[in-house]
Amino acid sequence: EQSLEKTYSAGCLIDVNELDGLKRNLKRHQTAHLEILGMLGTAFAVFDQNLELQFNNVSFANLWGLSDEWLAGKHSYPDFLDLIRENRLLPEVPDYKAFRQDEQKKFAQLIEPITDLLHLPNGKTLRRVRAPYPLGGVVFAFEDISDRIATTSAYNALMSVQTEILTSLFDAVLI
Numbered sequence: 001e002q003s004l005e006k007t008y009s010a011g012c013l014i015d016v017n018e019l020d021g022l023k024r025n026l027k028r029h030q031t032a033h034l035e036i037l038g039m040l041g042t043a044f045a046v047f048d049q050n051l052e053l054q055f056n057n058v059s060f061a062n063l064w065g066l067s068d069e070w071l072a073g074k075h076s077y078p079d080f081l082d083l084i085r086e087n088r089l090l091p092e093v094p095d096y097k098a099f100r101q102d103e104q105k106k107f108a109q110l111i112e113p114i115t116d117l118l119h120l121p122n123g124k125t126l127r128r129v130r131a132p133y134p135l136g137g138v139v140f141a142f143e144d145i146s147d148r149i150a151t152t153s154a155y156n157a158l159m160s161v162q163t164e165i166l167t168s169l170f171d172a173v174l175i
Helices: 017-039 058-064 068-072 077-086 096-109 146-168
Strands: 043-047 053-056 114-119 125-132 138-144
Touching: 043 058, 058 077, 058 138, 077 096
Parallel strands: none
Antiparallel strands: 043 053, 043 138, 114 125, 125 138
16 A cells, blocks of 8 residues: 555546637627627616626616716615615505515516516606526616607697597598
């Protein structure tokens, strides 16, 4: 047992060059996608599977009035919800705790994109799209559609008034 002649070793070599190349390629594609999202006017944010904010673009920070210091703090999605609720930028709900828990459950349950509307207390209406992020977590897109809704409403009101005027006339009308 003290002799080196009875000492044995075993080894195995695995070529990981292809795996490293695939990892670099994935990272390059991920970086390119996030750069594109960063330049768009729509507000984007990515929260990972641990509910932490991993990425946001400038439009996201501007939409919610988030400071650079807050964004640098690696806050979680519940922290984000609490902050926008304090700033009255979240729809009024009767049971906020249940709402927040339901929002967090979506991270594990989300299989395909979900679109909904958020009617904020300040009169704005946001279209929110939530989609699963390929590396885990959820990507959010927020778009302010208040002007579009106001324009549609004004157009519908105009058409209603015109229709009512035309139906109440007793004379022949040619348009």
